Amino acid sequence: MMADSGESALSFPHRSVSVATLHFVLPFPPSVNRYYRHVGYRTLLSREGREYRKRVCALLAGRVGQSLSGPLEVQLDLYPPDRRRRDWDNFQKAIWDALQHAGVYLDDSQVKRAVVEMHEPDRASRAEIMIQPRCPKQEP
Numbered sequence: 001m002m003a004d005s006g007e008s009a010l011s012f013p014h015r016s017v018s019v020a021t022l023h024f025v026l027p028f029p030p031s032v033n034r035y036y037r038h039v040g041y042r043t044l045l046s047r048e049g050r051e052y053r054k055r056v057c058a059l060l061a062g063r064v065g066q067s068l069s070g071p072l073e074v075q076l077d078l079y080p081p082d083r084r085r086r087d088w089d090n091f092q093k094a095i096w097d098a099l100q101h102a103g104v105y106l107d108d109s110q111v112k113r114a115v116v117e118m119h120e121p122d123r124a125s126r127a128e129i130m131i132q133p134r135c136p137k138q139e140p
Helices: 047-060 093-100
Strands: 003-012 015-026 036-039 040-046 072-079 111-117 127-131
Touching: 015 047, 015 093, 036 093, 036 127, 093 111, 093 127
Parallel strands: 072 111
Antiparallel strands: 003 015, 015 127, 036 040, 072 127
């Protein structure tokens, strides 16, 4: 697991602000189909979902400072463990929730833009994540 913080400059109309970009390498997440379980009319976090969340929190403990606030952009690169067919959009929720519980950001609703790429399988299955504050759009 890796957590790096790099500095990048964002340009705003009348000022320049330096902000941190966070990089994490996390375990490959469970699919949303296995992240939840249904009991009667209730939907609960599954055992696998709780274990994933706990594992991410343990990996990031002491590596995350103050939670990010404001709108965020995320680049998510998924490296599955094998060649089974997978829909890339079934893996985001587990990661967003785990990062929130680890204190990376206050709420996963802050993610306003996400770019997700499913790569070829890799024995070292993982999710590589880059998070940065979202730049406000500049008017021409």
